[in-house]
Amino acid sequence: MSRIITVGAAQMGPIQKDHSRSDVVERLIDLLRQAHRSGCDLVVFPELALTTFFPRWFVDDITQADHWYETEMPSPATQPLFDEAKKLKIGFCLGYAELTPDGHRFNTQILVERDGSVVAKYRKVHIPGHEHNEPNRPFQHAERYYFEPSMEGFGVWKAFGGRLGMMICNDRRWPESYRVMGLQGVEMILCGYNTPIHYVPDPSQDILQGFHNSLVMQSGAYQNGSWVIGVAKGGVEEGVDSLGQSVIVAPSGQIVAQAFTTDDELITARCDLDWCAKYTGTLFDFDRYRRPEVYGRITSQRGVVID
Numbered sequence: 001m002s003r004i005i006t007v008g009a010a011q012m013g014p015i016q017k018d019h020s021r022s023d024v025v026e027r028l029i030d031l032l033r034q035a036h037r038s039g040c041d042l043v044v045f046p047e048l049a050l051t052t053f054f055p056r057w058f059v060d061d062i063t064q065a066d067h068w069y070e071t072e073m074p075s076p077a078t079q080p081l082f083d084e085a086k087k088l089k090i091g092f093c094l095g096y097a098e099l100t101p102d103g104h105r106f107n108t109q110i111l112v113e114r115d116g117s118v119v120a121k122y123r124k125v126h127i128p129g130h131e132h133n134e135p136n137r138p139f140q141h142a143e144r145y146y147f148e149p150s151m152e153g154f155g156v157w158k159a160f161g162g163r164l165g166m167m168i169c170n171d172r173r174w175p176e177s178y179r180v181m182g183l184q185g186v187e188m189i190l191c192g193y194n195t196p197i198h199y200v201p202d203p204s205q206d207i208l209q210g211f212h213n214s215l216v217m218q219s220g221a222y223q224n225g226s227w228v229i230g231v232a233k234g235g236v237e238e239g240v241d242s243l244g245q246s247v248i249v250a251p252s253g254q255i256v257a258q259a260f261t262t263d264d265e266l267i268t269a270r271c272d273l274d275w276c277a278k279y280t281g282t283l284f285d286f287d288r289y290r291r292p293e294v295y296g297r298i299t300s301q302r303g304v305v306i307d
């Protein structure tokens with residue numbers, strides 16, 4: 001029996017600062033309904049899909065930013081999304097800022113099954129940007145001020161008839177993210193992102209943003225024999241232009257669907273999970289070919305050590 005997940009990558013256009021949660025949830029529900037009409041089992045929304053990308057501003061007292069975080073999920077504002085998904089029997093993956101009851105702040109993504117139950121929660125591991133205000137920048141990328149890195153790492157969960165993992169934005173640039181999930185037999189990785197086109201520390205990379213985006217996800221998919229679903233919040237948000245180019249990548253590394261706008265746009269693909277074994281059972285048969293005995297530096301060392 002073939003194992004197909006029909007996936008919708010629900011790219012979003014910008015969310016401006018004054019857009020309310022309920023405005024945004026209406027957009028998410030519209031994308032969900034489109035996905036249902038296209039026969040999707042699962043819809044993937046971007047990183048921080050409920051708000052503008054608020055780490056672009058610094059506040060002196062972090063509690064002034066509390067209103068950007070969710071303290072419960074579902075909340076009164078997001079309950080209509082959960083209700084509609086359950087009614088349509090469609091699952092979803094949603095990124096949001098999480099403030100826990102004991103005051104921890106995470107960049108979080110949840111996976112919700114077709115019956116409305118939350119089956120998995122992932123908190124971002126690789127937190128990019130800076131922790132202090134850098135007033136000379138055209139905009140901040142203060143994720144390291146607003147979020148602590150997860151100590152839980154990368155899980156893989158049985159859901160939608162397969163083995164699914166999650167990562168968030170900057171995680172997609174690190175081969176370790178994919179490999180830790182690959183070693184748990186992942187078959188589909190769900191990844192939301194917000195990527196400003198202008199990379200302040202090195203503007204020579206600006207023109208390469210689209211190339212790097214597909215480069216890392218195509219490599220990660222191929223080298224681990226997994227589907228990768230990369231979903232952007234793109235377009236000009238509060239004056240900052242962000243990459244679209246959401247993609248659905250097959251275990252072969254080939255792009256099977258790609259967004260062509262920077263707005264709310266659904267792309268879909270029928271993803272055969274059995275395609276994964278063509279790679280994990282041959283070239284990337286980890287058990288047969290990997291050499292962990294010579295990879296010690298990968299986990300024992302953080303930065304470069306020059307002997």
Ligand code: CDT
Nearest residue numbers: 128129141169170194195196
């Ligand atoms: N959201 C996120 O992780 N964005 C980063 C931007 C580059 S680091 C300032 C990314 O890796 O796309």
